[in-house]
Amino acid sequence: MSASDSALQAVKKSPGPWKIAGRKFVRNPYAMAGVFVLLFFVFVAIFAPILTPYDPAKIDLMNANLPAGSEGHLLGTDELGRDILTRLIYSTRVSLTVGFSVALASVLIGTVIGAISGYFGGWIDTILMRFVDVMYSLPSLFINILVLTLWGSSFGYMIMVLSFTSWMGVARLVRGNFLQLREMQYVEAAKAIGVSNVSIIFRHLLRNSIHPIIVYATLMVGSAILSESALSYLGLGIQAPQTSWGLMLSNAQEFMLIQPQLALYPGLCILVLVLAVNFIGDGLQNALNPKEKKKIPMRRLQQWRNEYLKSAN
Amino acid sequence: MTEYLIRRILQSVLVLFLISVLSFALMHAAPGGPTQIMLSPGLSQEALEIQKRNLGLDQPVHIQYIRWMGNILQGDLGTVFKTGIPVGDILWPTVGNTMILMGAAWLVTLIVALPWGIYNSTRVYSISDHAANFIAYLGFAMPTFWFGIILQKYLALKLKWFPLSDMWSFGKKGDIGDLVWHLVMPVTVLSLSFLASYVKYARASMLEVLHMDYIRTARAKGVKERVVVFRHALRNALIPVVTIIGLDFPLLVSGAALTEKVFNWPGMGRLFVDMALAREYSVLMAIVLVTAVFVVFGNLLADILYAIVDPRVQLSRKGGRA
Numbered sequence: 339m340s341a342s343d344s345a346l347q348a349v350k351k352s353p354g355p356w357k358i359a360g361r362k363f364v365r366n367p368y369a370m371a372g373v374f375v376l377l378f379f380v381f382v383a384i385f386a387p388i389l390t391p392y393d394p395a396k397i398d399l400m401n402a403n404l405p406a407g408s409e410g411h412l413l414g415t416d417e418l419g420r421d422i423l424t425r426l427i428y429s430t431r432v433s434l435t436v437g438f439s440v441a442l443a444s445v446l447i448g449t450v451i452g453a454i455s456g457y458f459g460g461w462i463d464t465i466l467m468r469f470v471d472v473m474y475s476l477p478s479l480f481i482n483i484l485v486l487t488l489w490g491s492s493f494g495y496m497i498m499v500l501s502f503t504s505w506m507g508v509a510r511l512v513r514g515n516f517l518q519l520r521e522m523q524y525v526e527a528a529k530a531i532g533v534s535n536v537s538i539i540f541r542h543l544l545r546n547s548i549h550p551i552i553v554y555a556t557l558m559v560g561s562a563i564l565s566e567s568a569l570s571y572l573g574l575g576i577q578a579p580q581t582s583w584g585l586m587l588s589n590a591q592e593f594m595l596i597q598p599q600l601a602l603y604p605g606l607c608i609l610v611l612v613l614a615v616n617f618i619g620d621g622l623q624n625a626l627n628p629k630e631k632k633k634i635p636m637r638r639l640q641q642w643r644n645e646y647l648k649s650a651n
Numbered sequence: 652m653t654e655y656l657i658r659r660i661l662q663s664v665l666v667l668f669l670i671s672v673l674s675f676a677l678m679h680a681a682p683g684g685p686t687q688i689m690l691s692p693g694l695s696q697e698a699l700e701i702q703k704r705n706l707g708l709d710q711p712v713h714i715q716y717i718r719w720m721g722n723i724l725q726g727d728l729g730t731v732f733k734t735g736i737p738v739g740d741i742l743w744p745t746v747g748n749t750m751i752l753m754g755a756a757w758l759v760t761l762i763v764a765l766p767w768g769i770y771n772s773t774r775v776y777s778i779s780d781h782a783a784n785f786i787a788y789l790g791f792a793m794p795t796f797w798f799g800i801i802l803q804k805y806l807a808l809k810l811k812w813f814p815l816s817d818m819w820s821f822g823k824k825g826d827i828g829d830l831v832w833h834l835v836m837p838v839t840v841l842s843l844s845f846l847a848s849y850v851k852y853a854r855a856s857m858l859e860v861l862h863m864d865y866i867r868t869a870r871a872k873g874v875k876e877r878v879v880v881f882r883h884a885l886r887n888a889l890i891p892v893v894t895i896i897g898l899d900f901p902l903l904v905s906g907a908a909l910t911e912k913v914f915n916w917p918g919m920g921r922l923f924v925d926m927a928l929a930r931e932y933s934v935l936m937a938i939v940l941v942t943a944v945f946v947v948f949g950n951l952l953a954d955i956l957y958a959i960v961d962p963r964v965q966l967s968r969k970g971g972r973a
Contacts, residue, residue: 471662472669475946476939479908480923484677484935487927560792567794568909572924584794591800591913598804605797612792 362625369621375614383430392421394428395579403597416586416600417593425581426603432582433563433611436497440562443501445555448508453539455509456516467513470506478503479568486574496575500565508554515547549626556619560612567608583608659954663947670943671723674936675716723940729933738937741922746941748818749918753907755834756841761896764846768853769888772861773880783854787847799840799913806836816915837914841907845899852895856888863887894957 353361363369382389398419406414413422455466485499519525520543528538569575570584578585583604590600703709710718722729728738771780807815813835814820823829860866861884869883870876908920915921919938926934 468662468666468669471666472673475666475670475943475950476673477942477946480935480939480942481677483924483927484674484939487930487935488677488932564794568796571794571796571909572912573928587794587797587800591803594800594804594808598808601797601800601804605794605801608797609789609793613788616788616792 359625363621366621366624368617369625372614372617372621375610376618379430379434379611379614382427383434386427386431390421390424390427392424394420394425394581396420406599413603414597414599416589417596422586422600422603425586426583426607429581429583429586429604429607430611432493432576432580433566433608436500436566437559437563437615439497440500440504440565441555441558443497444505444558445508445551447501448505449512449544449551451505452509452512453516453544456513457520457535457539457543459517459520463513466509470509473503473506476503479565482565482569483572483574486569491574491577493576493580496566496569500562504558504562504565508551508558511550511554512547515550516543519543519546553619553623553626556615556622560615560619563608563612563615567604655958656955659951663951667944667947670947671720671940672716674939675719678932678936679712723937728937731934732931733929738934742919742934742937742941745917745919745922748916749907749911749920751830752834752837752911752916752918753841756838756845756907757896757899759838760842760845760849763842764849765853765892768850769857769880769885771850771854772857772888775858780854783847783850786843787851790843790847793843795840795844796909796913798843799837799910802836802839803913816913818917833914837907837910837916840910840913849892849895852892853888856891857884860884860888890957890960893960894953 396419398415400419401411401415402417402419404411404415404419406412408414411421411423413426415421416425451466451470455463481503482496482499486495489495516539525538525542528542533542566575566582567584567587570582571588573588576582576585586604587601590597590604594601700709708715726739728742730737731741767779767783771777771783774780803815806812814833818830818833819826820829820833857880861880866879866884869879874883907916907918908924910916911918911921912924919942923935923938926938
């Protein structure tokens with residue numbers, strides 16, 4: 339008796355799937371390093387005014403082009419006398435906001451479209467998937483540029499257009515998942531007891547395809563940050579009094595002969611932040627999908643390629 | 652096969668039609684519409700009406716679309732607003748320049764990536780395998796234009812090994828050696844973005860084949876390892892790789908806007924960025940359409956190629972890539 343009791347207890351105490359995934363994630367050194375780096379950037383973004391005494395937009399021509407290590411200016415100042423470290427710190431805000439809001443928005447759009455397409459199938463599926471094909475065939479960078487020139491460059495428009503051109507991957511992913519899941523017996527059972535379509539989609543099917551969506555969303559953060567820097571570099575994203583790493587790089591290229599080191603820091607910031615986010619995404623992938631054991635799974639690589647080549651090249 | 656072919660072609664035409672509608676709608680949805688965009692500012696009401704009529708902007712939207720589409724199908728892409736030059740005259744030369752740049756980058760990548768991937772498949776988790784992984788992570792997290800700026804800074808300005816930007820040196824237009832000289836840095840930048848994934852594809856594809864029964868049979872017969880890898884495995888492993896390379900074909904046209912901007916390469920991507928800043932909408936629309944045509948037909952070509960090379964592909968599958 340006591341043996342079966344303890345067996346029962348053992349069953350009760352078995353950790354849930356989220357806990358198992360959590361433990362696996364914590365044990366992954368790359369993913370944890372990514373988390374700490376991301377937390378560091380979030381900390382810098384939130385406490386920016388405390389961390390630096392300067393205003394990132396304040397022009398001070400008396401102190402222009404100071405070299406790194408000058409008194410009061412750790413990384414020096416740019417051609418207009420703005421403190422470089424301060425601008426780097428405030429730019430963190432832009433990159434994180436764009437990264438997370440674009441990822442969130444496009445995952446929302448993609449999930450809804452993919453869910454409807456995969457669950458209902460038939461002509462709805464055909465129409466929506468043709469729309470996805472159309473969006474995939476449009477060069478995103480060109481569309482982003484076109485919309486921002488037509489509507490004017492503002493922060494809100496940028497987030498909107500970046501989301502609008504990057505939801506297709508999620509839609510295809512969710513649709514594929516739903517096509518498989520809707521044939522499951524528990525869906526049949528739910529339908530039989532009169533559960534509404536909306537409930538089945540959101541309470542049953544979506545929960546079962548949440549893992550790949552989370553992984554995809556994480557990767558989208560990185561690609562959105564890259565896209566923002568690209569648009570700002572081209573002069574179509576963040577505008578002058580504000581500051582962003584991409585904008586700093588475009589200044590840096592202009593003044594490369596005078597101040598060559600200006601180009602180094604913003605790019606390094608982007609690289610480290612995106613690398614951190616991608617490591618987290620990888621860690622999540624390993625933790626949530628234990629079946630995948632390759633170092634960089636093929637499907638992931640394809641996702642990266644699609645995101646990267648379409649937006650950041 | 653014929654049925655599949657016809658369905659795929661019809662699908663592609665439909666997608667192209669939708670793209671043209673979407674980009675046309677995008678223009679008309681802009682604040683102020685095309686009226687404000689295309690008309691000269693500061694005109695009297697009367698002059699405005701005349702100009703509107705001349706440009707056909709007083710017609711209903713669907714008539715305007717049909718007229719625009721009809722012109723494009725006849726090869727008339729419109730004119731540059733400020734100068735009156737036909738769009739085709741400035742667009743087509745840049746397409747050629749972009750193809751030179753991307754073609755070179757593509758070729759270099761293939762020459763490096765395929766042998767590297769095959770080598771890695773025979774030595775899994777070796778130093779070279781980890782190096783490929785490292786490059787993949789780096790390549791996907793790095794803004795390409797930053798890599799370009801860094802190369803300019805060190806290789807062009809500091810060491811003076813390569814020219815800083817542009818396609819030709821002054822007065823040397825047409826000199827192939829000079830062109831190659833100018834290609835080195837942008838090709839390096841572009842290759843990095845292709846390289847990692849091609850190595851991975853080649854490696855994964857080879858690994859899959861190397862675990863098949865007929866390879867074991869070949870080894871058991873005592874066939875030399877070199878022959879096993881290159882004659883038995885490689886032929887089958889190349890099929891998916893070839894398809895992916897085919898799928899990347901459209902990138903030869905569209906994929907280099909930022910790199911072109913950094914290195915001042917006179918290609919289509921740079922033209923698009925410059926024209927966007929100058930608000931030349933007819934040029935922008937033309938470039939979007941031209942790129943979309945390349946993308947759609949490139950994908951169509953890749954699908955057909957795949958169906959020919961690999962007879963195992965189910966031709967009846969629904970919803971191919973468009």
